[in-house]
Amino acid sequence: MTRSLMSGNEAVARGAWEAGVTVGVGYPGTPSTEVLENLVSYEDVRCQWAPNEKVAAEVGVGVSYGGHRTLVTMKHVGVNVAADPLFTLSYIGVGGGYVLLVADDPGMHSSQNAQDSRNYASFAKVPMLEPSSSQEALEFTKIAFEISELYDTPVLVRSTTRISHSKSLVEVGEREAREPLEFVQSPAKWVMMPGNARARRIELAARMKRLEAFANESPLNRIEMRDTELGVITSGIAYQYTREGLPEASVLKLGIVNPLPDDLILEFVSKVKRVAVIEELDPYLTSRLKVLGVELVETGLPVIGELSPAAIASAFGVQAPTLREAIKDLPPRPPLLCPGCPHRGVYWALGKLKAVVTGDIGCYTLGALPPLSAMDTCVCMGASVGMAHGLSLTGAAGKRPVVGVIGDSTFAHSGITGVLDMVYNGASGTIAILDNRTTAMTGHQGNPVSGKTLAGEDAPALDLEVLCKALGVESVRTVDPLDMADTLAVLTEETSRPGLSVVIAKAPCALLIRSDADPVAIDDELCTKCGACVRLGCPAIMKLPIGSPIIDAAICVGCGQCVQVCKFDAIVSSGAACDFGGVL
C-alpha cells in the first residue's frame, strides 16, 4: 500500500468516506473547512454547507435517525451554536453513526477565542477521540463511527490547527461495503420530553460507565514505556511535541480524552517515578489526575497559546540552542483588505459619517485595523445586529449613527433573527449587509445568499431585499460599494432617518473576479499630497516621505476607489508599471 501526504482534514474526510458515511454537513470555519471540501470529492457521499452549525448538527441528527452514517464539521466556536442539539443528542444516542469533527485553534491563528472543546465532551457527556497525526485522524474517524453505533452515542473527534493543517503520511484503505441501519421509529428514545428524557438520562450514565471500561481497554489509549524516571500523560499534537522534546520519557498517550481511563492512568502512574501532564489550553487532563489524587510535576507550561517541543524540553531543564540575534524594530505585517476589496468603500463611507460600527466575523473584520479603523466591536457570528440594537437602546452613541456591519454568509448564519428582533421591538438603526457573494475569509465557500452549494451547483440565491422587507424592515436599499459617492449618499440618508433600515452593499469579492481594468497612477502635477487615497488602506498605494504617493501597478486592480476619493483628479488610468523597488 502506498502512503500519501494528507492534512489532518483530508484524512478525516478519507476516514469518514471509508466508514461509509453518506452525508457530510457543516459550516465553514478555520481550521475545519477543508474536511467537507475534501469529502465532497468522494463518490456516494452528499456534502452540504448549512447556514450555521446548529442547523448542520440537526441535519446530521436526521441523517442518523434515518439509519445512515453522518459526519458533521465545524470549528470550536461553532460548537457553541450547535450545543443545543448536541446536549440532548447525547441522551437520545443515534441511529446510524454520528460523528462531529470539531477543530480547535490554540493560539488563535484565525479565531476570536481559544476555547478548549474537550470541556464540551465532558459537559455534554459525549465520548471524544483526539488524533495526533493524519494517520490517526483517518483511523480515529473510522473507529468513532464504530463506537457511535456500538455504544449508541454521538462521538466527537477533536482536532487542532496543527493537526488539521499539518500534512503527514497516511496509508489509506477502502470504503466499507455497508448497508444503512434500519430506520427505527422509537418515540421513547427520540422524543425528549421530560418523562422520556429522565429515562434516557439514566441510560446515558450507564453508557458512560461502559465507555469508561472501553477506554481502559482500547488500543487508542496506549502506554509507551521508556525511561521510568519520568512519565508523561498527553494527547493530540502535544504528544508529538513531547516525543520530540522529551524523547526518553515514558508516555501514556490518550486517544480517548472522554471518558478518561482512570484504571489505565493509575497503572501508568504506578510504573514511573514522576508523572507530568502535557496538554495545550485548559488543564483538562490535569484536573482529572488531581481528582485521582496523583501527585504531578509542576511543569509551569502555559495554559495560554500553543506548546512546542522546546517549550516542553525547557520545562524539564533541557537547554535551548544558541540563537542568531534577532533583527529588531521590524514593521508589523497585519492582514489587510485586498486591493479592489468592495468592503473598503463601505468603511470609507462609515468613516465619513463618524458612525459607531458594531462588527462581525469575516474578512470585513479587517476594517477595524488602521487606517480605516472603522469597526468598533467584534464578538461572535451575528453579534453586530444584536449589539447595534442594544447600543441604540442606551443612546450612548449620542448624535453619531449606529451601524451594524455583517457579511452575507454571517447574516444567513445568525443575523436574520437579530433583524427580526429589531423589527419586533421597534428598534432604530441601520444594518449594512456586506454581500460579496461568498464566504471569503475561509476560502470562498458558497452560501445561501450566493446560491452556490458545496458541490458547486447552483441553488436559489436568497434575495436579501425581499427577505428584509418580509421581516418588516421599513427601508431596504441596495448599493454598489464600488460607487463610493452613492454608497455615502445612501448610508447618509438611511442613518439620518428615524426607524430601522438595511443597506445591502453588493459587489463580488475582489478575489473572485479577474479585473480587466488598467491599473491607475498618481499624477505628480495634480496631486496635493492630501493623503485621502492613502487613508483607504489599499496595499497598492504607498505614501512616500517626500513627494506624491505612488501606486504599485503590479497589484493595483483598477477598482477606481482611490480615483473617486481624490478631489483633485490626480489619479488616472495608466498602463505603465511603477515599481517600488525602482523608486526607493
Next chain:
Amino acid sequence: MADVTTVVLVGVGGQGTILAGDVIAKVAVAEGHDVKLSEVHGMAQRGGSVDTIVRFGECVFSPIIDPGVADHLIAFEITEAARRLTYLAPDGRLVVNSRTIHPLPVLTGAVPAVAGVEAALDYEGAVFIDAEAIACEAGSPRSANVVLLGAASFGLPFAEETWREVIASRVPPKTVEANLRAFELGRKACAEGACEL
C-alpha cells in the same frame, strides 16, 4: 532530532509559500523520507506574514519548530526573512528573495520603512535571489515561487529529476515548461552564490 531536516518558507499571504512547501514535501516523500508539513490558513493569508514548515527524515514528530532549529530558511520577502531569522540554526542556510513588500503600516506612513535589513541579512550569510526578475526571464512572472524552489533545491539532498517530476505534476499543464525553466534558473542562481542586489 539530528536525523530530521527542517525547511522553513516565509513570506506574505498570497505569495505561494504553501504551494512551494507542498512541492518540497512531495519531493521528500518521493525520495523515501518520513515528512511533516505545517501551514497556516485563514486570516493571515490576507496579506499577513505566513510561514510553511517542511520537515523530513527517518521519523518526524512535531510539524512545527522552535527558534534555532531550521536548517534552511527560504524567504519570499526580505522583511519576513528578518522577522523569522531566529528560526534559522546558526549554521543554517538562508536564501532570500531580494524583493520588499511593504506592510500596510509602512505604506500609510504610520511606521517608517526599516533600513539596513539587506546588510543585516547579508552579514548573516544570506544568498539573495531576484526571484521576480528570474521568473520573467523564465517566461512567467507568476513563477517566482518556483524560482525560489530552485534556489532552495540547491542545498537539499534530492535528485534534480525528482524535483522536476513533482513540479510538473503540481503546476497548471500549460505552465509546466515555464515553471521548469524557472526552477532551473533559480537553482543555477543559487549555485552561483548570489545575485546583484
